[in-house]
Structures are given as C-alpha cells and as structure tokens.
Amino acid sequence: MSGYIPVVDFSAYSLDKKNVNDADLETLTEELMQAFTTVGFVYLKNAGIPTAEVNNVFDVYDKFCFQPEAVKEKYSRPVDKTAERHGWMALEREMLSLVGRDQPAPGDLKECFNIHPPLTEGQTWPKEVPEFEPVMMDFYNKCHVIAIRLLTIIARGLGLEDVDGFLGNFQYVGKGRNGTNLRTLRYPPVPDVIKQDQVRCGEHTDFDCVTLVFQDNPGLEVVNTDGEYVPATPIPGTIVVNIGDTLQRWSADKLKSTRHRVRVPESQEEKQRMRRSIAYFFHCDSDVEMRCLDGSDKYKPMLAREYLNQQVGATYLSG
Numbered sequence: 001m002s003g004y005i006p007v008v009d010f011s012a013y014s015l016d017k018k019n020v021n022d023a024d025l026e027t028l029t030e031e032l033m034q035a036f037t038t039v040g041f042v043y044l045k046n047a048g049i050p051t052a053e054v055n056n057v058f059d060v061y062d063k064f065c066f067q068p069e070a071v072k073e074k075y076s077r078p079v080d081k082t083a084e085r086h087g088w089m090a091l092e093r094e095m096l097s098l099v100g101r102d103q104p105a106p107g108d109l110k111e112c113f114n115i116h117p118p119l120t121e122g123q124t125w126p127k128e129v130p131e132f133e134p135v136m137m138d139f140y141n142k143c144h145v146i147a148i149r150l151l152t153i154i155a156r157g158l159g160l161e162d163v164d165g166f167l168g169n170f171q172y173v174g175k176g177r178n179g180t181n182l183r184t185l186r187y188p189p190v191p192d193v194i195k196q197d198q199v200r201c202g203e204h205t206d207f208d209c210v211t212l213v214f215q216d217n218p219g220l221e222v223v224n225t226d227g228e229y230v231p232a233t234p235i236p237g238t239i240v241v242n243i244g245d246t247l248q249r250w251s252a253d254k255l256k257s258t259r260h261r262v263r264v265p266e267s268q269e270e271k272q273r274m275r276r277s278i279a280y281f282f283h284c285d286s287d288v289e290m291r292c293l294d295g296s297d298k299y300k301p302m303l304a305r306e307y308l309n310q311q312v313g314a315t316y317l318s319g
C-alpha cells in the first residue's frame with residue numbers, strides 16, 4: 001500500500017446500522033470530505049459487505065466466463081457508445097482512454113459484464129448460470145445502500161441545506177432513467193505477446209457520481225496530486241471509493257474525479273495471475289438538471305444525461 005489513499009472506517013454507518021449518531025456522522029463527513037476534495041479516492045473499511053459475498057460474486061462471474069464463447073455471445077452488449085448498457089463484453093472489446101490521444105489505443109485486456117437493471121426488451125440474464133441474477137442483484141442492492149449513505153455524507157460535507165432533497169436526485173436507481181450499473185471484470189493472465197500500449201484497463205476518469213470498487217489482486221493505479229501514478233493495492237475487507245466526473249462538475253470541482261488505470265504487471269509471475277474486480281457505478285437520475293451545488297455559475301446548468309453522453313462520446317470506445 002502506498003499510504004497515499006486514506007483508509008476511512010465506516011463501521012458507524014455500515015450496512016447493518018439503521019442510523020448513525022451525529023458525532024460519528026461529523027467525523028465521517030470530515031474524513032471523507034478531506035479525501036474526496038484532494039485525492040478523490042478512499043479505502044472504506046467495515047462498510048458491512050462480508051468478504052465471502054464479494055468472493056461469491058467473483059466466483060459466479062468466473063462461472064459465466066468459463067461458458068463457451070457461443071453462450072456468452074448471446075448476452076453480448078450491442079456495439080455502440082452507450083457505456084452503461086446491460087450485457088457482456090469480450091476481451092479487447094472496449095477501450096477506456098482519455099481525450100487527446102492521436103489514435104485509439106488497443107482494446108483493454110479484460111472481459112466484463114455490465115448489470116444494468118431493469119432489463120429492457122431483448123436483454124436477458126444468463127440462464128446457464130442460474131445464480132447469476134440473484135447474486136448480482138443482491139450485491140447491486142447492497143452497494144446501492146452504501147452509495148446513498150456516502151451521498152448523504154457528501155451532501156452534508158458540501159453544506160447543502162436540504163440533504164433529503166438532494167438524495168431525491170437518485171430515486172430511479174435500478175428502475176430506469178438512471179445509469180447506475182454493476183460491472184464485473186475479469187483480467188485473464190497476460191499473454192507473452194501483447195500489442196503496443198495495451199493495458200488491462202486504459203487510463204480514464206469515471207463518468208458517474210461515485211464508484212465502489214472491490215478487487216482481488218494488485219494492478220489498479222491512481223494519479224496523485226503531482227500527476228504521478230501510485231498503486232491502489234487491495235486491502236482485504238475494504239472498498240475503494242472514488243468520485244466520478246458528474247459529481248466533480250456538479251460540485252463545481254470541489255470534489256475530485258481522479259484518473260486511474262489498471263496496468264499490465266511487470267513480473268512474469270504476476271502476469272500469470274488473473275485479476276478480478278467489481279465496480280458499482282452510481283449515477284444520479286438521467287433527467288436531473290445539474291446546477292452547481294455551491295450556487296456558483298462555474299458551469300451552466302445541464303441535464304445529467306446530456307453530460308454523460310458528452311463524456312462518453314469524448315472518451316469511450318467500444319468495438
């Protein structure tokens with residue numbers, strides 16, 4: 001662990017707690033705001049999702065990945081620029097990159113599945129892995145509760161008078177007209193020969209409000225305030241939480257959406273090791289009109305879905 005990304009103890013407001021007392025809430029608000037306004041990332045410990053449940057999601061997704069290619073293709077996501085859409089993406093199908101590259105980088109060395117309820121016409125759950133839907137939806141719902149708690153703290157930290165009113169911007173999570181999705185990722189062992197500039201996950205910022213990341217093996221790296229990459233080495237039992245572009249803009253840049261990537265390991269031994277992660281991307285409702293929360297006019301009011309489309313269009317490629 002680099003020590004750069006702070007660890008915040010969330011036990012006072014963990015999943016099994018109904019309420020949080022004012023003093024604990026105050027401490028959490030201070031610690032999280034300190035991190036989110038500088039580093040943009042924290043490790044959240046004791047949030048209340050047992051490690052066994054995280055491992056179960058990894059295992060269920062492995063089971064899907066081990067299905068024949070023809071089975072997986074049935075659940076393939078349409079090829080387009082809609083980053084949030086439900087479905088599976090084969091190895092090297094997607095590339096996350098920043099604006100400003102001369103030419104597209106090669107596709108990421110990852111195989112992922114976006115779970116984006118409610119499913120719309122033509123979308124199905126993989127029936128070859130019957131536990132896929134219940135396990136993923138249970139996990140999605142737990143992440144939802146944690147994300148709402150984080151947003152409650154952030155709203156307080158930003159000094160918003162009407163915290164409940166702010167949370168009303170997240171009422172359609174999982175119900176449509178909202179981009180929130182759970183993404184399971186599997187990075188297989190890296191072959192001896194790869195393309196130039198090919199990585200496990202290209203450098204990017206997330207598009208959403210906040211992201212929760214669960215990871216097994218090292219590889220995730222985060223840009224520090226000097227512009228250098230530092231490792232976000234997995235700490236068992238923690239969730240990596242980061243701010244996304246939407247909340248950065250909405251907060252008039254008070255909260256930081258920080259660039260990150262998953263590099264290809266250097267040692268032969270590490271290359272042989274697969275890496276698995278789960279990312280929960282928490283979005284506000286698509287129809288929300290984002291006005292700078294500090295009352296400034298740093299950015300003109302904009303619909304969340306328009307901003308998302310703009311970001312996706314500029315930095316996301318899937319082919």
Ligand SMILES: O=C(O)CCC(=O)C(=O)O
Nearest residue numbers: 185201215220262277279
């Ligand atoms: O695999 C990871 O640890 C992070 C992946 C990521 O940053 C993303 O999918 O946005």
Ligand SMILES: [Fe+2]
Nearest residue numbers: 204205206260
């Ligand atoms: Fe990311």
